[in-house]
Amino acid sequence: MEPTLNNRTDQRLATLNLWLQDISGAHGLDIATLRPASSDASFRRYFRLQAGAGTAIVMDAPPQQEDCRPFLHVTGLLDQAGVKVPAVLAQNLDEGFLLLSDLGEKTYYQAIQSGPDDVQLQTLYRNALRALVQMQRAPTTSLPAYDANRLSQELTVFPEWYAQRHCQIALGEAELQTLHGIFDILIADNIRQPNVFVHRDFHSPNLMVNHNDLPGVIDYQDALVGPITYDIASLVMDARTTWEEPQQLDWAIRYWEAAKAAGLPVAPDFADFHQAYEYMSLQRNLRILGVFARLSHRDGKHHYLDHIPRVNAYVRQVAGRYNAFRPLLRLLDKLENRQVSVGYTF
Numbered sequence: 001m002e003p004t005l006n007n008r009t010d011q012r013l014a015t016l017n018l019w020l021q022d023i024s025g026a027h028g029l030d031i032a033t034l035r036p037a038s039s040d041a042s043f044r045r046y047f048r049l050q051a052g053a054g055t056a057i058v059m060d061a062p063p064q065q066e067d068c069r070p071f072l073h074v075t076g077l078l079d080q081a082g083v084k085v086p087a088v089l090a091q092n093l094d095e096g097f098l099l100l101s102d103l104g105e106k107t108y109y110q111a112i113q114s115g116p117d118d119v120q121l122q123t124l125y126r127n128a129l130r131a132l133v134q135m136q137r138a139p140t141t142s143l144p145a146y147d148a149n150r151l152s153q154e155l156t157v158f159p160e161w162y163a164q165r166h167c168q169i170a171l172g173e174a175e176l177q178t179l180h181g182i183f184d185i186l187i188a189d190n191i192r193q194p195n196v197f198v199h200r201d202f203h204s205p206n207l208m209v210n211h212n213d214l215p216g217v218i219d220y221q222d223a224l225v226g227p228i229t230y231d232i233a234s235l236v237m238d239a240r241t242t243w244e245e246p247q248q249l250d251w252a253i254r255y256w257e258a259a260k261a262a263g264l265p266v267a268p269d270f271a272d273f274h275q276a277y278e279y280m281s282l283q284r285n286l287r288i289l290g291v292f293a294r295l296s297h298r299d300g301k302h303h304y305l306d307h308i309p310r311v312n313a314y315v316r317q318v319a320g321r322y323n324a325f326r327p328l329l330r331l332l333d334k335l336e337n338r339q340v341s342v343g344y345t346f
Contacts, residue, residue, distance in 0.1 A: 103216030146226020157290025
């Protein structure tokens with residue numbers, strides 16, 4: 001969902017224009033060409049404008065809600081690893097503005113929506129898998145830990161925002177105990193994994209098409225050091241693009257083979273790796289259901305609800321495979337008011 005430009009009501013835009021005027025000479029900026037590029041689930045938004053013979057990106061991150069310093073720090077870490085990230089051309093941390101190099105106008109998500117043929121699609125995603133392996137070799141200096149406490153805290157949005165607010169069903173005490181038991185199983189498995197650099201949203205909206213080469217990577221400011229399967233789960237069970245299980249499996253195998261060859265600490269047996277990344281995907285997608293519900297009901301960003309059926313399908317895919325998660329299917333049936341024709345054993 002793109003922001004709109006309104007000089008009369010957007011005071012930040014007026015402040016941004018003043019800053020751009022100050023740096024326009026040094027960077028060849030044509031401020032009259034400033035236009036929306038994108039916005040995201042946070043308070044950040046992005047603009048594009050002409051800069052000399054090319055274009056540049058402006059990040060607007062209100063300091064009251066956002067902090068540009070993690071973005072700058074993680075940019076440096078990824079740049080060290082050779083990941084294609086924006087160059088920081090100018091910064092105004094007091095106001096929350098950054099001028100960045102432009103990695104291109106088309107995200108993987110937009111490319112997928114335009115209907116690439118299978119050869120083009122596979123090229124894109126094999127490049128993304130290469131970029132993922134490269135990214136996971138990045139240094140993790142000063143990154144927060146994706147530990148049990150953080151994983152557990154993330155899951156609180158599922159009962160609060162998805163079950164109670166979105167589905168309008170208050171789970172009973174026994175159901176909450178069952179749900180938290182499932183959370184405990186997931187987290188115990190997640191934290192057993194080796195730790196590497198974790199982007200947290202390594203999926204189609206945050207990968208920029210770079211034809212026949214590795215994609216540009218954006219929106220990594222919330223990076224952590226955590227479970228090695230997190231980002232492959234994010235990529236193959238993309239909350240905004242439906243991938244059927246055979247395709248998920250193909251990319252997961254290709255990633256696992258490339259990660260092993262690069263010396264990354266993936267499980268030596270693919271079956272063990274496959275279970276670990278599915279458990280990780282279940283943690284992530286339960287959280288996403290809560291986050292998307294919250295973005296709609298609290299923040300008025302209702303377009304996120306369009307993706308809930310897809311995320312729910314990913315949850316059911318994994319929950320239906322493992323006996324430990326069968327009670328979760330029962331809870332989902334209740335939340336979605338599904339008629340159950342078979343029994344579940346708690």
